[in-house]
Amino acid sequence: MRRYNPQIKYVLGVRKAIRWIVAGLVFFVALMQSGYAQEKQGEIEYLATKAEDFYPANMDSSIYYAEFLYSLIKSEGLNSPFEEQMLDLQGRIYRRLGEPKKSEDFFKQSIVLSQQKNNVKQLGDSYNRIGLLYRGTGRYDEALESYQKSIAFKEEDENILSAAGTLNNLGSLYRIMGEKEKAYESYLKSIEIKEELGDELSVGGAYLNLGNWLSEEAEYENAMIYYQKFSDLMKSVKDTVGLSMVISNIGNIHFSQGAYASALENYLESLSLFQQAEINDDRLMASKLEDIGLVYDKQGYSRQAISYFNRALLVYEKYEDPERKGSIFQNIGTIYENLNLPDSALYFYNLAISEYDALNNKELGAFVYNNIGVIYNVQKEYDTALQYFEKALDTYEKSSNERELAEVYLNLGSNYYFRSDFDQALSFFQKSLENALRTDNLSVETKALSAISDVYKIKNDFPKAYEYLARHNTMKDSLLNSEKTKVIEELITKYETEKKDAEIKVLSAEQAQNEALIQQRNAENKLLVIGLIALFGAIIGIVSWFIYHTRKKRIIASQKEDIYQKEIDAILDNQQLKTIGAMLEGQDKERKRLASELHDRLGSILSLVKLYFSSLNEDIKDKQPELYNHFEEGNKFLDDAFLEVRAIIKEMHEGKISGDGLKNDVNELLSKVSKIGVDVQSNINLSMDLETHVEINVFRIIQEALSNALKYSKANVIELLLSDGETLTLKIKDNGIGFDPKQIEISDTDKESYGVGNMENRVKLLDGKFQLQTAKGKGVDIEIQIPLN
Template structure:
């Protein structure tokens, strides 16, 4: 699995060439006495890694760049050399050296007091290295430190690798729907930067998520686009990885000839580059294709070749996978003695208790980050309230000075200001009560449940009952995910940046899209462009979102529709939110007691609007929320 590890902002001068051949000539014909030479070496090493996969030569060039940069006290050159070395070690499957290089890069960035964006990028790179080494707790911690820094300093555009890394971690935690959202954000950032290499990686990872969700057609479409971008980036190594994943999906679809062709193309690239790690992956996947076709002799040959290469590299995760694969193969061949030998070897490499504890700790870190983010929002609200109060006091002082000139006007102004202040205080108090109520209802009980389940998990682990403990951990995952979603909704509701109807519409679209996909519903979403000019209060925003969310949930659960539409329309200063489907409908007289209609109607009335539901059996349902806007 490839992940993007790129250096920070470039300081490459205009006279340094860009192409691989031109850089080769440049470093051969120039004297290594200035920073330009260091920059050229870094560019050359990075290109040799990505386009040639000649990892040993790239390593030698990058060490030379670091040595010259150190002699010149060129901090940026030292940082880039270590970052590029980390990328080189990452792609050549040397996780420990990857970690060492990227830790050193972060230390250099901090010691030389680099800009905040570079330090945040160095943290993201380190998170990717930890994830490659299967150290998910440290990986999540590094990613979240980077994300906090980007949010604290409002760095724009955001680092695409941070979102990509979080997405892949969520995928590893069996949350592909959530992962796709982060990976799509990473793709959009790469697309804006016209980075085909990064676009290819994001598309490949999205394809893997759809593969996990059992949607092979979508997975193949993303792999096809990813390979096109990998060709544009001239990265044979990435093309090889994409071909392997294409072959895996085709194998699931029983399209064995196509699967074998794709994997053999990947193997040809791996052999050309003498990339033993990739060759091992290709051999094993080719063996599995032959196993599906009952050609056990070829399957055994290729799987053993894969295991031999993994043993040569001491790649423990691959050794465990390939050993299990051979055990399953011999079981299918009815050679139970050999199957037992390989299964026993596989079991000796697994520590399920450690895996359970690691996954639980990763979830704890994500929950902690969400809580910290919520606390930061509350702190910001308090600071804004203090600033408003100070501003009010300054205005009052100015008014007092004008009393001698116009007493009646001053008294009237003071009365208006006091009334405005009282209204603001009431609004602040209501906001605090709303936040406290939401936190208590949405988060408090679930956290208590997680605490109890965690204690029970510890007892199960101490009793050597890892399977039961795993079930508890899965429940903790589910509860923690609910907390994340609830806290995210609370934060979104109180964020002043979301005070527009257009933002409400986008939020509902993000919520509805994955739900519609799970039911294979052809979903269309339209928003009147003029809505972005209309701010709305927190109460209106919250109620509109919850009405839309309830309507979408009902549509997905009960309608059995194949088509659905959500529209935000502006008609004569009236906002209409329309949710329609072509589903089975229902009898109008029965709707009062089902599907949360009473709750939706109360919310519509709370914002001065109305709710109208029209439905006919077998002819679909149409829900319209109407309210006035200023």
């Protein structure tokens, strides 16, 4: 029997107390560790969110948080999926910054780490993104492999929606590689998945890419359907960048159809939306600069076009983008070709070929080969030209690119035409016309019709020559109208009835001439001569009518212009100077349009009649000598008609704003302003002729400034200085009440912004500098510098 021992009981109590204390300490330490872990996890998630949120709007902040979080995870020895995610983010950042080597390195690090951790989700994302990098740098095979791996990992992760996004990217890759069926299949599969899942926002990318593909295939109506879907989606989510992108693509369609005015409108709207979005994306900005350069090139403004191309080229060189660099070199080459500088054109074309060869993109190269062939054609090196045309032909026939085939066939026809192989030339011209009709290529269609007419003239098949010439004139009118519809819509409405009546009369006369000519070929010589003299009388009648009618229009236009000038006083008083500006510009464009129409339509018919008379000269001299003197007199009358028509064309083309030049127009405007009680002090010193578009824009700027001085500033003294040299300098100062410049920055309308936006935009289009100084009660001081070299 154990005896009670107080000491033992004390020891046991102490041990029990120690056990409780130790357990409490262990629990406390565990509690502290749990709280620390939760706190650390919260910090990591916060940093990751900040890093992703700053991308892509603020790259510097995004990369700071990504690097900081990655270092934190490594230093703490933590096992977190954010480690590979931050590597992936840095890959995306450096891809955007145009550093492909760094970008590739970070993506590969992310992939290796994800494989070690079996992070399937991150593997799917990183392979997709490195695929985008490879595609952008021309490494198409590696891009294809990366996309296929991405899709496999995303399907394993059961992330079907994300896999559909990669399918969309895959379609774009197949499109670049020229595998059209696979591209179309990938796009449709991506759209089907996204629409089935009801993810409207995600399906937008597929709409856009499919629209791009259809546009490249010249299926413009179908392309516009998908562009419209994408546009509606971007408007609903207020995505300004996406809307800017699709409007630019719609501009590309108008550009391809030859509607350059509509294309420029789209490109400028796209640029404005992009600037509103305040996104730091140089490559997107460069693409918009390139588009505007293309329109300037088509409208004949070579200096402005090259300026925009060079600005875009600086960006593409920074990002090592061979496809876009090749495109810029190609466009500059085309400008020099049009300026008849073949050596410079060939230099830039060869630069483009070297960039495209690095991409192994034969279709892009084929386009340049075709252009090089044209240069050698002009230089009469027909064998060399033929080699380049055949290179382009081989590529386009393999890819079934009917639109570009139309262009190549046309150039091959020209090659054989210059060799005097007219049968072969006619065969290629007919092929060109057939392809142009199938692909709605109005520009090539017009050229092919003219070329076929020329061949039939040489073959002495005048009825067919006339038939194709008439079709050529009709198509040329269609192309002209498609370019200018929106620009001169109001003027077309005013002149439409009168113009149609004139065209009906001219075309009726042309048809009568054609029938008379066919009958005369089969008649006896005497009847032939009589018929031709009658025909000549009809032609002289038409020429006289057309000259009278044109002069009448010019007199009416001049009278209207006088009326407009007389109304300037009232218009200034009623704050409507812009209306007068628009009408004067419209008159200038209408005058040039009529000159072009007179040259193309009546000039062509007179040439054909002259050709008939020349072919009959010897027959009449030998067989009908008693009529030869009358025949010679008729020829002289026809020559006089030629000279009269050319004089009218020259006179109509020389008009600029009013026809008197910028200096006279500005002086006349200032005199009108002074008549309403304003003290106008001017100094105009212009020593050179300015380009028409410069004169028009400068005149509009002066109108806007004067209107503002009267409407808003309420000035009674206006000073104007206008001089030229290396730059055109314009200074306008008034003593009015001025305004707060900050009000312009927050204004959305012309009225609230005092018209400053209009003036500044016109100056930007001329690559000039615009400065405005004002304050409430201190008047307005405007200074503008526009480069002229």
